[in-house]
Every structure is written in structure tokens, then in C-alpha cells.
Amino acid sequence: MRGYQAVIGVEIHVQIQSKRKQFCSCPAVNTREISDANKFTCPICLGHPGVLPVLNSESVRNTLLLGIRLNCNIAKRSIFARKNYFYPDLPKGYQITQYHTPLLTGGEVEYFYEGQLKKAPLERAHLEEDTAKIFYLEDGTNFLDFNRAGIPLLEIVTEPVFTSPREVVAFLEELRFILRELEISEANMEEGNFRCEPNISVRPLGSTKLLTKTEIKNLNSFGTLIKALEYEIQRQTEVWESGEKVERETMRWDEHLQKTVPMRMKETQADYRYFDEPDLPPLVITDEQIEMARREAEKYQRKLNWDGRELIFPAGTARQMEFLVSTLFLSTSDAKLFALNPEYLELLSEVYQITRDLKETIIWLLQEYKPLSETLDVRLSPNIIAELIQIKKQGAVTTAQARKVLALCAKSGKSVQEAIEELGFGKTLDDEEMTRICGKVIEENSKAVNDIRRGKVQALKVLVGAVMKETGGRANPIMVEEKLKYLLNL
Amino acid sequence: MKHMLSLTAHELMKLYARSELTPFELFELQLAFARKIEPRINSFLSLRSVVDEEVGKVPYKNADNLLSSVPVSVKDILATKDFTTTAGSKILEGYLPPYDATVVSILKETNNFIVGKTNLDEFAMGSSTENSGYYPTLNPWDTTRVPGGSSGGGASSVAALQAFVGLGTDTGGSVRQPASFCGVFGFRPTYGMLSRFGLIAYASSLDQVGIFTRDVLDIAYAMNTLSKPDPLDATCIATGDIDFVCFIEGNTNTEGLRLGVISGLMNEQVIDAEVLELCEESLRILAGAGVEIVSVELPFIDYLLPCYYILTSAEASSNLARYDGIRYGLGVDEAPRRNLKEQYYEVRGVGFGQEVKRRILLGTYVLSAGYAEKYYNQARQLRKIIVDSIDEIFGEVDFLFAPTSPTPAFKLGEKLDDPVKMWASDVCVVLANLANIPSISVPGWLNKEALPVGIQFMGRRGEDARLLAFARAYEVSASLRFRVPPMVEEALNNFEY
Amino acid sequence: MNDISELLDTLCALSRVSLLEEEREQFAHAFSRILDFVEKVKSLNLPSQKILPLVSKESQHTSEDVPIEFQFPINFRHDYRIGKLFEQ
Ligand SMILES: [Mg+2]
């Protein structure tokens, strides 16, 4: 990147899961079908004359929960403010938000990136309300849907700490996961309940000065976010290198042009004229509320019994990733599968407790059990999986057989022994039959026998293979070899 | 029977209780006279044409000191489902709210009869009702004069026997000043005592529903009825557990109370000489009733008005941003055909009157980047100083005294050209709003031109009942009786019913 | 007068208000009177101290305590359309 480094921060607007809207009693529901538009509206969220807002405490509780989880400072007394600007999706001509006193300040999101645990410090997170949704119609007019107007929003702002678009995505994925796990938001980008607006500047490597930043809006997937940021880094670098100056402006990603273009916002040049919302008393948070949020956050912790030790992980994947990768030396991709799927992580600990073979256990859980369990939608107890792994390791069944046994257990609910029996695997042949088959094989493979007698011991493997084939895999190859040696007087 | 129209509400309810008359009979009479005199004063923006059987036939219920089966006029800035509600603005012409204001719901629940929606200065911005987007209201005492404002129609309707009680709103004297001009009582409670839900906002932190009546007791009945907790208004502080009527009746003694006369508002440079004389007369009566009269100084008195106009304009610029003609009001039908820019400028340029535009621009100015520190924040700090000074003064005195208005009702058009001159007529009333204390305008005497002049008492924050008890004691000592303006009296005499 | 006219233009744009042709001159005059009037507060230069909260009440009930129910008249609009936006 020719000696320039990117400095990126992100603003995320999260729709907070709640039965009701932020300031009225309408259901907080995003429109799925256009025929449902404007069904969930009332004079309050439509900004009719004379109405007043009344705060929804569910969204406050959810925000406190997040605040505890992310170690934020919780304001004991925060004041709502009006952000004034004109746009048809803003029914009152102002958005009720928090300005001087956000409910949450500071704190951090831990995320796992490039093999290590990293921290993204937060500047603030504040409560506000969503705007209406604009549908662009073919006849050039626009249709306004006020179902979204007033849905509780949390605006989360990070410090400008990221240096690459991929790192931003790693952070966002983790934040999204935490929000979902804590049931604070569905955090779905396509549905619009998780909207990211990165701000970005570049500076010469080694410099600590922040240069002019631009903001990018309307990004609807991580893919476009990466493309837009990469483009913008390139563009800004070129601007500075050519001796020009980067303008402070708001950009959007143009999918057709595959580039960022400035939004034509001259008309609404921001002067938001913030002032205290006179219709709402200060939001006062009591110690009891904070204590409740703390207890709530504890409920979402993951507890893992690992080798007799109890490990506690906060909601999210980062700390688990760190444990799996740095302590257990799992590959990042394996670790991710376990961190994203709590039940597998639990299985891992329980199966490992019995097998004491981490490598085998991981292979059997991720490669064999996981796809099977997901296609059949069946769960097996850790004991079954562990038993199978052990039997296989003792050589009672082959890998291929073990796979079949696992499938049968999953499908039928049979025990490992029952499945092995039904499949006719590992049934120890009686000595008579073994002697008969081995004798037969010796007779039919005179060439190999001659080789063996001439000292070419590897040829014994040919005979073992032939016996195994003859027995349909029911014999233990080690025992077969013993038998053959005995019969050949070796 | 028709002379019953000049009774007070509690006198009227006594007649109901004694079965001397039914609410339906009274409502029909009320409506007939209100409609007859209406063309001469224009109190209303919409006036009911018939008494609905449904409303009228409900028998009077003798409830505990509540207002019940009383004809009430409601300022057209309070939302009503069954009357268009315009806030006096063209931008809301024909707008029918999908809900009732809380105070309106309560009036209906208690079987009161809403006569109509009274005229006002557009969005309550004005002191003469000449800024109505429709037509001015005339003062029933002299139809060449204004009734005051912004709740001018409310005051004139109670004076002109069109309603027994009127609901107005008082952001900076908008109930008390017209009460003074029309010779009726006007009360502005402590902020939050009455729900603001459904009150179309002008300056939210100062807006408060106010009450017009013909005596103090009726205010107490109205407060008993209307002052209730409201889940729809987060700033409402009403508890509903005080009986104002009982309180007044049990607290008639004024002996030894201290009344502070705000000297800065008794200054002949500001206040009309005749008004001052009438104030002195009232103070003599109070002294005779054992009240100790002391003079108090209020700092920054010259700053009250600019401070008030900065704060209210700032909030107004935000409160009035919702009128864009997209969801309701003027311009809704053209919205799909206009580009957005046209939509805003057309609707707001045509829909708002001059005074409203001036205040929106002023409000935008004092809040905008670089100016908020110099204007808006200074005014907020000044307001704190005013509140602190008032609290300190109330440590020394029980009540405060000032004229309600520097002059009696002025001529139509007299101050229309100069907004600052018009604003100056609010000098005595804005204090109560800025300091957030209850205040009442009591009709005093008639001046030489037979125009009413009011005096103003203010009480401690939250001590609304105590203030009303004091005003009641004064009313009794001064033997005040409701006076019907001569023009109205004559109309009533000629009224065939 | 020129300054005030420019200021008015800026404020009109910020407030999405247009002045009718006949209003303009009178308006400029009235507005400069208003500015002189509020200048008084600016010139006070009060020491920066704590500002009184706009809402003195310290507690609030929430919409969960009492859900707000509305009954709508039949004519309540559900189709909100507008024309071209700035960006289109
Ligand atoms: Mg925001």
C-alpha cells in the first residue's frame, strides 16, 4: 500500500429486540411483505401533532445487558436529545437519541483475529429510534413504510482502531454473534437490523496523526463492506500521494460502478441542532437494574468442564477461540466450528474426558458426527461417540466400519454393540473357522506363500488382506496374521 | 332560564343536583346562544351545531367535586377526535386527529359538553389571537380590541357566555393575559399538573394546559377533574390525590401571609398608570384582609422576555419540523407529484404564517452551530438563575404579585407590525413559565374605558392548591362577581329562546 | 440589510421554510429587530455553570407499565407516498 496505513472506525446501528417500539406501544416488527407496510403504526410513531414519547424499558434492559457484557461504563443518569434534520423517513423532523450522555461509554469488544485475541475499544453506545423505510417505486415516486419508524435502535461507535477491512469484519462478526447470543438483536444485515457505517482515513506509515476521514453508508453485506473499504483506502492514498486533499464527506458504495461515490447531501448539510428532549425525563439507572443485568449476563456465560477444571467463557467466541487455539492447539478453522457451536464444544470436553485422545475426538466429532447429526437432525450421547472411538482404536472395527456403526446408531438409536452386531462387524470368528479360511487362503496363494518362505515377509500382508476379504472384515487383522504365521510355521 | 348562562359551573351543577334543569336543556340553550353571538366575536374555529342525544341525554351525576355536565370550550391546539384540530394554522386545515388529548378524554368521561374549538394565535405564538391562520377573535368588551392571546378564543368564549369553562394553553402567559383582557379567571398550573398528551407542542418545556373560569372555585373543580396521572405523558407529575375544592374551603384565612410585590413589574415605565392604580387598589384590599405586603426584587427582569423567546423559539423550530405535508395536513395530496424540496418549501412556506416563520427561523438560529453557545445555552443558564432567584424569594414570601398585563386590551392591528412590541405585552406573565410556578390571573376592576384589568398571583412550585385558596380568599375579600360584558348582556336580553 | 438577507436565506434553508415574495422585506426588518432583542442575552456572558435540566422530573414510567392503545378512525391513512428525493 505504498507506505500508507488505513485507520478505520465503525458505527453500528442495531435494532434491539423488543416487543414494542422505543417510544410507543406498537409492535416492533420489520415489514416482510409490502402489503404489511404501515400496519404497525400509531399517532406517536407517525409523529402526529400533540403526541408524546414514552420510553420502552425492555430496550433499556437489553442495552444494560450488553453494557455489562462489554464492560462499558453505565451512565446512572442519561438525558435524551433531539437530533434535528429533515427527511421524509423521519416523522417528527427530529430523531430522539442520546447526545451528551449516552447510556454506555467505553468498554470493548474482544475478537479473535489472525491467531490472537484482540480488543476493539468502544467510544459509546446510545439508545435511539429507527426511521421509516423508503421503498423506491418504478413510477419514480417513493413509498414510506412507518412500521420501522420507532423501532428501538442502539448506536454503537468504536474508536478508530482497525487497520484492515478484514479485521473490521472479524470484529463485526464477533459483535453480531454476541448480540445474537445475548438475544439483544437478530443482528441480520440483510434484514437491516445490523447496519454498519465505517469511517476511514489513511495516514503515512509510522505517523500517529489522524487525517481527514470519510464515512461510507448503505453497506448491506460484509462483502460490500470489504470492497468499499478497500476501494476507499486506495482512493484516499492516491489523493494524498497526488498532493491533493481528501474531503470530509459521506460516501456510498455504487454496486454498478464498483466504487465509492459521494452522497449528494449538500441540501441536508448536517447541522443537527441537538438539544435536550423536553418530553422525556432523564433515564435514571438504579443499582438494582445494574445488578439484574449482571445476573442476566451470567446466565449467558458458557461453562465448560475441561479435564476436571471449570472454564467460564463470556457470551461470544473470542475467549473460546483463544482457549482452543492457544491452549489446545486446534487449527483456527476447527476452533471456530467449536466456538460457534456450543453443543460440540461440550461434546468435545465430554468425549475427550473418556477417550483422552484429543486428535481422534476432534476428527470424529467434526468430520463424522457433525455432518451426520446435522443431516439426520439427531444427537448422540458423548458415551456412544467415545465408545466407538475406543473400539476403533483397539482395532475391533476398521475406520470404514466405525463410520457405518455411527450411522446406524444415529439412525436407529441402537447402542454401539447392537449396531456392530447387526452389521456383523467385529464378530470374532471362532478358531475353527479362522483356521479353515486361513488354510484355504494359503492354498490359493501359493505364489505369496513361496515369497514368504523365501524371506519376503511383506507378502504376509497379501495373505492377511485376502483373509480379511474372505471374512467380510469380521476378523481382527492382528489375529489373522498370528494365525497365518502359526499355520505357515513361521 | 337564559340567565343561567352567566352562572359559574358549580352554581350550574347545584341546579342540576336540585333537578331544576337537565344537562340536555342547558346544553341546547348554551349552544343556541353561543351560535347566536359567535359572528360578533369569532371565539371559535369550530362550533358544534347540535347537541348529540348521546352526549346530551346522559343525566347529571353528582360526583365528588368534579366538573360534570358543564359546557366547556377547548382551545383548538388540543387534539379532538370529533372536531378538526388546526392549532390555528393553515398547515393543519381540515386535520382530524386520530385520538383525543388526555384532558379532552377526561372531559368526555365526566360527561362535560364540548361546545367547540376556540381560536388562537397560530401554534399559540402570539398575544392577540390576530396571528390565527383563519380570522381574529374580537374582545367581547370592545370589539375593536383584541381578546389577548394566544388562547384569545377561550377567554372570549367564557366571557361571552359561550361556555362556562375554557381550556387553553399557557406557554408564556397565553391563558392569563387573555383572561385579563376579557375579565375572566385564568389559571396556569405548575408544569406537569395537567397532562400535555394531545397538546400540540409549541415549546414543550413550558407548554401547559390552563383553565378559564368565572370564579376560583370553578378552577378547583376543573383541577379535581383534570389533574390525574397520565401514562401517555412522561413529564406529568399529577398524583390526583388532592381535592382542590376541599382544600380551598378549608384554607380561607389569609392573616399573616406574606405577599411579595415584584417591584420591577410595578414600574410606571413599563406598566400603564391606570393598571398600576388598580393594582394598588387590590393590594389595599389584601392588606385589609391581614396580608403582609412586601416588595421584592427579581434580578434580570429585563432579560425575561429575550430569554423566554430564545427558549421557546428553539423548541418551536424542532416541534414544528413534523409539518411536511407527507403524513397529514396541507399538501398531502400533492406530495407524490412533487420533488421533496418543493414539498417542504411549498407546504411550509404557504402553510405557516409570518409569526410562526419568524420564530422557527429564530429558533433555528439560536440552536445552530456556532450560535447555540451564545444564545440558547446562555438562555438556559439564565433560566436557572431565574429559577434559583424565585426559589430564594419564596423562602421569604408565600405568594408573588404582579399585574397580568402592562395594559388593558389593545386595539386590533395596533402591535401587529412590530413583533417585539407585541412580545413586550408578555413581560409580566413569562416569569411564571420560566420559573415553572403556578400562576393565576384574577379579574380586577374596569378601567375608565370600561375595559377589564387583571392582577396576577403566583405561588410556590407544586403548591397549586394553596395558590388557589389564596386567590379565592382575595376574591371573597374584594367581593368579585363575574361581570358579563355589556354587548353580551344586551345580546342575551334580546335572545329569544 | 444585506447581511440579514443572507442570514435569512441560510435559516430558511435549514428550516425548510420559504418566504412569500410580499413577506420578504417586512420580514427582514422584523427579524433584525428580533435579533437586536435577543442580543441582550448573548451579551450577558454568563459564566458557564450547570444548566437546569429541561425536564425537572427525575423518574419515568415506561410503555411496559401501561401499554398505549389507540383506536383508529376508518380514514386513517396507510398509504404514504412522496415524489423524488434529493439523491434520486
Ligand atoms: Mg444514530
Ligand SMILES: [Zn+2]
Ligand atoms: Zn406507534
